[in-house]
Amino acid sequence: MIQGLYEAHLPVKNLEVSMMFYSKLGLKLAWHDEDTAFYWIEEGRSWLGLWQGQEHATPYHPSLRHIAFRVDYEQLKGALAWLASIQVEAVPFGSRTSIEPFVRPHQGNASVYFDDPDGNSLELICHVVVPEELRHINDKLSFDEWEELARSYSK
Known part of the structure; x- marks a missing residue:
């Protein structure tokens, strides 16, 4: 039934810095607005959402x-x-x-x-x-x- 990753989301402090980082990894920008950006992991199949300003409500855990x-x-x-x-x-x-x-x-x-x-x-x-x-x-x-x-x- 499950065939792969559709989407994942990460909180980021500075969307511009994070966008440069994920572009450097070779991910292609799907779209963005003032506080979110989505990058294709596999174009048309799975993507990563970056969300600026999301406070880390819980301690870090992988x-x-x-x-x-x-x-x-x-x-x-x-x-x-x-x-x-x-x-x-x-x-x-x-x-x-x-x-x-x-x-x-x-x-x-x-x-x-x-x-x-x-x-x-x-x-x-x-x-x-x-x-x-x-x-x-x-x-x-x-x-x-x-x-x-x-x-x-x-x-």
Whole structure:
């Protein structure tokens, strides 16, 4: 039934600053007015709404202010270089200290995280094919660790 993201919304302090940031990420402006802007994530399919002046009524929690953008595996491998090229810093996820993209075998995905100018949590994520025998691994693995494990498993 669910086929993808239709829309997500984030509160922003300064709409102009946020519009420049999301344009820099490569999202195309769908429309805006004096206090809102909508950017296409997938044109005609899903978009992100930015709302200026919305006070953060609750303490920050990533489930309230988080968006994950789907990318492919090779794009994720190059994500740190791409983020650096547009002057965006990656951030560690959770208790991790590394900003490097990582694989979650038990979930079958890989991610890298960064924040927007308002501290909203953003993620680039891709699907990773994980053999059933490796889905028990709950650790977050670097791409090097994952690829070495995957190579040794496929032999």
